[in-house]
Amino acid sequence: MPTSVTAARQFLTEEAARALDEAVAVARRRSHAQTTSLHAVSALLSLPSSTLREACTRTRSSAYPSRLQFRALELSVGVSLDRLPSSKSVEDPPISNSLMAAIKRSQASQRRHPESYHLQQLHSSNNNNANATGCSQAQAILKVELKYLILSILDDPIVSRVFGEAGFRSCDIKLALVRPPVAQVSSRFSRAHCPPIFLCNLTDSVFGRVGYNLLFPGQEDGVDENCKRISEVMAKKSGKSPLLVGVCALEALRAFTESLTKGKSGILDGDLVGSVVISIEKEINEIVNEGNDEKMGLKLKEVEATLEKCNGSGGGGVVLHFGDLKGLIFDGALGDFVSPLVLRLAGLMEVYRRRLWLMGAVDSVEIYRKFCDKFPNVEKDWDLQLLPITSSKSSFDGAYPKSSLMRSFVPFGGLFPTPSDLRSPLSGRNQSIPRCNLCNEKYEQEVDAVKKAGSTVSVADQYSENLPSWLRMAAVDTSRGEDVAKTKAGESMLSAKVLGLQKKWNDICQRLHCTPTVTKLDNPSMSQVPIVKGPQFSRDQNRTSSGDLSINESLFPNQSPSRQIHMQTNFLPKSTPSISCTSEGRNMNFHSVLHVDVPSVTQQTDKDVPWFHHPRQSLSSCSGRTPSSFVPPVTTDLKLGTIYASTSRESNTTKSLNHQEHLQRFSGSVSTEFDANSETTSYQFAQSSSCSGPASAEQFDLGDYKSIRKALAEKVGWQDEAVNSVSQAVSQLRHKYRSFRGINCKGDNWLTFLGPDRVGKKRIASALADVLFGSQECVVSLDLSSQDKLGHSNSIFECKELSSYDEMSRGKTMSDLIAEELRKKPHSVVFLENVDKADYGVQHSLDLAIRTGKFPDSRGREISINNMVLITTSSSITKGNVKVICENKVVKFPEKIILGAKNWQMQILVGSASDDASKSNYMGVRVATVKEASTSTSANKRKTMDVVESSELEKTDTGEREHKVPRSCLDLNFPVEEADEEDMGLGHSKSESMSESSESWLEELFSQVHKKIHFKPFDFDGVADKIVKEISSQCQRTVGTEVALEIGEQVMVQMLAAAWLSDKREAIEDWVAKVLGRSLVEVGQKYNLSPRSVLKLVACEGDVVKEQAPGIRLPAKINLN
């Protein structure tokens, strides 16, 4: 409904109302039915002292002459007005809704800024736009001021289009309006430098300016900064004789005296007015160089006379300028003449303190110091004041380069980024997140729409054509197979669709909000996916989709993307070589999945189905089979599944729903080898889904704990307690999610691993990732201490690590690094090692993260971590968590040493043993701490051996008989380790000041985490014993009992590290049997071994392993000497 003109007028100040009247008149002339914003613009432009026009003048781009541009503007306004339909003439064309809305908007913005409103009033009165409204009326009904009206009108899209056609940007004009022309010169540039137009900025520009001007009084033209400073010094009561210090001091001194003699009265004031400058520079030169002080005497007399006169007249004074101080300390034989001069001047100073100023310059402080050494009292006597001079004026002579630059500046004025960028890190928190939520919402809506759409198009024929084999297969097993197929088809269709949608929204999100997405997968758009929701499938479809949804909502309520992303990751492995995710490709995939599935139903116990050529495939089939009715090998499945999780997952997820419904049927046949308290169905399901990921996560239940425990224990067999408590924590966590449906208690998804066993912790983390997110790859693993560590080169652990801190983090802080990783993998186990070493930034971020559920990076952007499980580790145990760990037991192979293990090639050396009795009776295999050069032959090595015997570690079967190993001795073997420790020690002392706060921080953090889990140290000694036993038996088998084998400690450490790292438990035994055994056999063949022979297994230092044995990080073959 248009508003009548009179009604609209009451909202406006007189001035604005006048403008409105004009606008109405324009509309009337053109016999338009309503007065629109366009009319208002037209009227505003034609007003005599048009603010709008003036603003346009200031903003217009310099590319066109102003006259032309205004012409263009008028034309475009005119054309737009012409386009409006004319009607029969109305007396007063009422105000259109859009214009009325503009008035309302301006009213609102004015109300929001009452202060600026007054200011505005004030200001506009300055601009001769005085209006009578004043403040009193502001209370009654807020009358819109013209400026605000214009600003609001400019917001109108039609108006901005019209301006745009004429080459104006309405935002520029707004800016110009808000920032009135303060300085003639530079207002044009202001838009590049001021915050973007918000009305509140008005205060700044008006107030700040005025105040600032006051701050710099007295800026007379032509007086340079140095002169000003000098005169400031001279105006003081004491210390008024400036001694200019600096390389440019002399120049500045000259410039100053010059301007003094020229009589620039502007410089001097007060006592200085009317003073004369007398230079004794030349005279000093003469004294020093020629010893002629006559002239000086004369000059000084002259000075005295002048001073006398000044005293009498009561004005003026003498500025005695002695030039470069260097002249006075000239180290010559004639130096004697200087001291009388100095004294003389001091005398003069005393007498005519008020009238005399001494002045000089000196190159550098050092020279002045020397001078002071000679004449200790000179500073006081001469009343000197040092004045640092850092630049001469000379290079600024002439005009400022302003004018020429201005021109060059203008063309790219528009390129200047708005300063809002500047503020964004401070004020613009959360920026990326809400936007992405927006996208997610939209995405969700679409997903729902797709799901609800039901049977839209039926292209089932095509689908079945694509899957002939599947149909055949399905026919084999009549009832069940079909059912499976149906659900599968429905589910996969859905997921394909969802995938398409998700892709779409990810794209949009990425494009719009620059959100890093996780996917590299090139998914098809929806259209490519054959839509197969045939009517006969619809029932199943509904069921699956609802199940799907419930999972989605209940488990990860606030993170709908979780599912999509999992889908995505789940689909990733599918896109093996040929499959670029076209619909066909996916069908093929189904195909294979079905293959896997159907046989599992039909031939229940057949493990070696002939078409499972590919080991992976067979694995996936195994794990896929589990839920159906393939009972016995559940555990093996799991094991295999975890190892090859990335591949087995594929079938699992697509089938998870399938399982769900089949479980009911098969629950009878499902084994009951597990505890009674676990619901068989859900447990069984959980079991399978421990590798299958989140799609089935809803089902996790009481059995959850056991299954997780099993999965973890599979990986880290030696950490029973830790595994127990981790699985407990995780199942609790899941249970909580389930029962509270979206209530996320902060810190719930945080765990802390304390104590030793770095590898174990890491393994548990990756196993958890596998359990929770379906892939071992879903781990963000960062070592917070790594920044102060130098990389161990050739470390056996090397390949496991992420690329070193240095490479990844150039120009980034640690918290940025973490944030980046989190962004890359929004669903993952975040594994932060050595959290006790975190720098402050990370501490801060973690603090916020645990409290708010969002991890902020250093720029304040936040990443939600609600979908992650955060694991922080610390090898140290803070005071608060002292859990007694028996550390008093001496360990032969502490973890620290193992961590220093290198990936060297190994070598067997052959030598002969001495007949030393003590040696002849040992078991045959032992570990020597001797570090041997690989080239040494045992014959000349004997001596050394004997010497170091005391420090030899003797490995026997009992193994518990501990030799106290001097630490220093071990250090010799591990120079890197030692250096490292030193480094750490240094770092510790460095951070001493903060270590305390850091510790308290740590404690606080740990108090907030869901659970603290203590790790036991890995039993390296036990493993070492085992290895030694294994090797000795191997040795006896291959080369006979009488031959002794010595294992270099380095090799031992290497083997221990490898055993620690290896996935399989028997890997090291395998290696000993295969690699070492083979080598020993070779040795036996090659050398004629006598009972006195000693074989030595040592590391070839500097020779990195080229070929690794499968399954373990040890060389695939051992060199023979």
Add this chain to the structure above:
Amino acid sequence: MGYNLLEALNVRVVGSGDRYLVLAHGSGTDQSVWQRILPLFTPSFRIILYDLVCAGSVNPDYFDFSRYTTLDPYVDDLLNILKALGVDRCAYVGHSVSAMIGILASIRRPQLFSKLILIGASPRFLNDKDYHGGFEQGEIEKVFSAMETNYEAWVNGFAPLAVGADVPTAVREFSRTLFNMRPDISLFVSRTVFNSDLRGVLGLVSVPCCVIQTARDVSVPASVAEYLRTHLGGRTTVEILRTEGHLPHLTAPALLAPVLRRALAR
């Protein structure tokens, strides 16, 4: 009055702690350059951030061409800010120009500063008889004329050079702030800086200083750090950062922060 200065130069005081720390940016940047360093120090210091009057984030109208002809007015600004904030003692971290400003300020008010940390500082950029500042007068003139003819091109060429290390984000960031400066102001300030010569007055500094320099810096040769160490009046230490570029606080904050912390602790 002082209040308005604080506003004009975007003075911010952040953090909690009983000690004041001034973070002063160099030319071509603004206070945002400290954003990666800032969070590391907010808990232990009250940090004063401000923009030099020449910074792009300050209204260019405030830049008085007749006033800012030497570094002293900048020093005035700094001292006025500290006065307005009621600071009677503070540590000072200054980069490039601000390092010079800090030196001058500490000469004028030695009691005000407990420590000067000078990043990429140089008392004189031009070479002299027995001084290697890194630049020849001729080169500088060429640079100036390049700035004058096409500022944008100059920025695009200079930014990566100054940043040194291969950190695109830092280059982007530096380009942004550099480009935010009005070209005429930028040129004028550059002239002022290159015209300045602090060599003679270094001996007047009595405040303990820490000179932080990167291993390779286009603007400041390594010898300059040594020169500063020998000539600065106060107890002075030199820290060489194992990174490159003139802007370590932008490119290697993780490297710089511990050094800063250490220097501040002493």
